[in-house]
Amino acid sequence: MVTLNDPNAARAHARAQEGLVADAMPILPPVADDLPAGVSADDLVWEERIAGGGYASRRLARGSRTRLIDVDGDACASIQIFNAEMPTERLNVADTVKIQWNAYIGAGKLLLSDMGRVLMSIEADDAGSHDAFCGASNAAANARAYGEGGNWSAFPNARDRLLLGAAKHGLGRRDVHPCINLFKGVRIAQGGSTVLDIGPFAPGRALTLRAEMDVILVIANCPHVLDTRPWTVTPLRATAWRGPITGTDDAIRNATPEGRRAFLNVDDYYRR
Secondary structure (H helix, E strand, O other), rough: OOOOOHHHHHHHHHEEEEEEEOOOOEOOOOOOOOOOOOOOOOHHHEEEOOOOOOOOEEEOOOEEEEEEOOOOOOOOOOEEEOOOOOOOEOHHHHHHHHHOOOOOOOOOOOEEEEOEEEEEEEEOOOOEEEEOOOOOOOOHHHHHHHHHOOOOOOOOOOOHHHHHHHHHHOOOHHOOOOEEEEEOOEEEEOOOOOEEOOOOOOOOOEEEEEOOOOOOEEEEOOOOOOOOOOOOOOOOOEEEOOOOOOOOOOOOOOOOOHHHHHHHHHHHHOOO
């Protein structure tokens, strides 16, 4: 029993926790036993399990790959992306949709900035169920759905969790912009309504993002704003490793004229 008036006992108790692994935490140094073939353990830079209602953020070098795994089949990863060197450049969901003539995000698609450059591309995706329409939940929406929705309540909202992740990199509320939601698909019905593919899905669905620039990736794992169930969200796993910069003969780069132009804009940025 640790008492408030015994700092030595409190210190001993705290130090006794060294080496314990919680259900959701960064693993330091990062360790993973399921890296893709050809990826060295020495190239691993990030391993973290993000709890339901949790968040994470990471600065990633150009060429890095980030694999997100929907561990139990009911995660919802709201993501925002910033140019790490100049965070005023960030993911633009509207341009991502209209420039690629497709609102349904999946393998081979590009995540474009408001400067016409590719921040990240989707190198692999076996989930096939994502959302570029609805954005993040917020405190008011969560209060209506669950009775409360503040950052420190039992039902935190994705927007405020994204704010916490962005703040780790010196960014503020004005920097929190529209997001893309991964692992929860929304489609537009014939009459124009938004329809959520709610799941739950098979455990272990995965998606791999390739960083085409030095980026800051921010993730919030909170229920989708259209989810009408009682609070339901399961853990998300993030693993990242160093990789080669995309070559000029890359299939994703050359899939469309619009994509080639966006990659040329990246080349021009790094030619300075």
